């Protein structure tokens with residue numbers, strides 16, 4: 001769906017982005033994370049054919065930004081981080097205006113606008129003037145506008161920025177819905193945790209370079225030196241028995257008892273720990289929970305963009 005190869009943009013001697021390689025499939029929700037000035041907007045604008053790369057390639061559904069920009073524009077919806085709404089237009093008029101610019105005509109136009117108002121849950125504001133909407137509602141209107149021509153690929157630049165917690169939740173739900181609709185979405189943010197549970201893949205960009213580009217779960221694994229297991233026995237008294245069994249075990253570095261579960265820190269070179277649940281079950285310990293501890297993504301992000309790894 002979206003592929004970039006060695007994608008690079010230079011301004012004078014400075015690299016805005018450098019050798020960015022992305023490969024995204026239909027239904028991927030890609031969180032494009034990086035601090036201010038990292039190169040997120042530049043990358044998205046190149047994919048949207050609004051900016052030419054210095055060198056390298058970007059393809060959308062196999063079309064090259066260099067040779068087939070028209071085809072790409074039909075397939076892509078780009079929502080910039082800031083966009084103006086016209087003071088003297090209602091929400092419906094605003095969307096109809098853009099639908100007309102996409103040459104959606106006649107009864108289709110009204111139908112399409114109504115559908116988009118439903119998708120972004122803004123039907124109740126259809127007759128309000130666009131400039132009276134809250135920040136969250138304005139972002140949703142922007143998304144409706146971006147969706148009008150039913151693009152396969154969405155490039156959303158910081159759609160969560162400036163939203164209050166409630167509006168943020170609504171926008172995140174909306175992003176999930178887009179993924180379920182089979183769209184390929186690139187959504188940028190400078191805060192990783194706010195996208196982590198929405199996106200299936202994540203790329204971390206810093207000073208124009210992609211530091212990580214993988215499934216969310218893999219990124220977590222990469223920045224973590226040790227896998228940590230959370231083991232909750234069916235009977236609380238069995239917690240000390242777990243610690244006993246793992247004491248000196250070759251895969252385990254240490255154990256830490258918690259309220260109702262034991263945190264088991266594995267040695268850094270432990271990949272396969274399938275023998276551990278077996279050992280517990282053989283020793284008569286019932287398991288209520290046996291799972292890898294989730295690393296909070298804020299720490300992962302800080303670790304990756306500072307070039308230091310997260311320590312236990």
Ligand SMILES: Nc1ncnc2c1ncn2[C@@H]1O[C@H](COP(=O)(O)OP(=O)(O)OP(=O)(O)O)[C@@H](O)[C@H]1O
Nearest residue numbers: 011015016034035036037038039040041042043190
């Ligand atoms: N027209 C331009 N001329 C010179 N430098 C530019 C230009 N546009 C962008 N840059 C530089 O390229 C780098 C990447 O900018 P970009 O806008 O892509 O970052 P970003 O990750 O989107 O940041 P933000 O979160 O602040 O929007 C920055 O250092 C920026 O100053």
